[in-house]
Amino acid sequence: MVNRIDVLSEVATLAIRHINDSGVFATIESALRTVAFFDIAAIFAYPPAEQPEMLHDGLKGISLPNAMQDYLAGGYLLDAVYVACMQGLADGLYRLATLAPDAFFESDYFLSPLVHPCISMESGSLVEEIAFCTHAPDGTALVFSLMRSTGMEAFSKEDFSALEAFAPIINAALIQHWINRTEKKALEKTALNTENLNKSFRDFERDRLSPREQDVVALLLRGHSSLSAAKNLGITEGTVKIHRKNIYAKLGISSQSMLFSHFIASIIKN
Known part of the structure; x- marks a missing residue:
């Protein structure tokens, strides 16, 4: 049985030592997977007045070639997690089902592989998405999504509870990574x-x-x-x-x- 305290310590250590390296999130993803399995993941940053950025791609190539480009160009405006974040969502771990409107899972956006980069060509290929959500001091929404695809069960209450314990560390790591990234880009621009x-x-x-x-x-x-x-x-x-x-x-x-x-x-x- 996985010792959650050990994994928490591992994730915290990774975040502290390698926070400036985007590759650290792949390692953190692997650590989280030992707590509650998921097969794909992604991290997005949604600055208040700029196009979103993908900070980590753990989608394993399921997206159509232009799906991510189209999502970042405007498809994200239909994303229920993004909308919730823009409406003042408190920091934490959330099920997409909790955030989405009542007909969201039957919507063209959710079922379309053309603008939803987490959907494969197979309709309904995403069984469930849960997401760590937080906001950086500059207003940027940061989202770390963990997803299960066709053939898997939705995250159980136990799975969700186990992962929820990581929310403070994950969200703090996301914020610090974004702050450092923004400062570095500002220095490079200067x-x-x-x-x-x-x-x-x-x-x-x-x-x-x-x-x-x-x-x-x-x-x-x-x-x-x-x-x-x-x-x-x-x-x-x-x-x-x-x-x-x-x-x-x-x-x-x-x-x-x-x-x-x-x-x-x-x-x-x-």
Whole structure:
């Protein structure tokens, strides 16, 4: 018999040590399967103003080729779990049957393999879905669905109760993973924007300006005085002023406002 405490400890350890790795959820899925068996699983993130993301694919290739793409593009709007999350569902583990409208399981959406990525070509192939649901601080709904397919029984009360004990750990792991993922993407975006800006300065009048003069332009246009630019470049203020004079002469301008306009024009042109 599986020792639930041991599995809880294992899941918690995995979440703490590997929370930034999306692959950790496949291992967590395997651990949960020892508590109550399920054959397919998936994790989705539903940001409030962006297209959803699939964070973990444990569907074992049952979906039609374009089903997931169509689901993420808009099919998710018909998903009862998503709708419940958007209506303020409290954190926890839920049966889909508890969240769904009365005719949901006879709906075209639920039975369609075209937009429901957890349905195979066989109608009614999904016997039951239960889902860990939570919300990140930014309002993103996070859902970890565990499913049983044709040929299996629905999750028993004992199965559900055993898995429900994992809800606090699973949901905390989902939230922390999403926070870290979001912060990483923000840093990558900032780095990309910085690199794009730096490239713009490197490309600015490169046939007429030396690399050092381009450095001076970048600092001056970012709001540095001649003295501040000198400190950043490790040269004297007088040298910066000489560079400035040479830059103006090479570009045929006579003021920093003209330099700014010239730089903006070069960005728009590119």
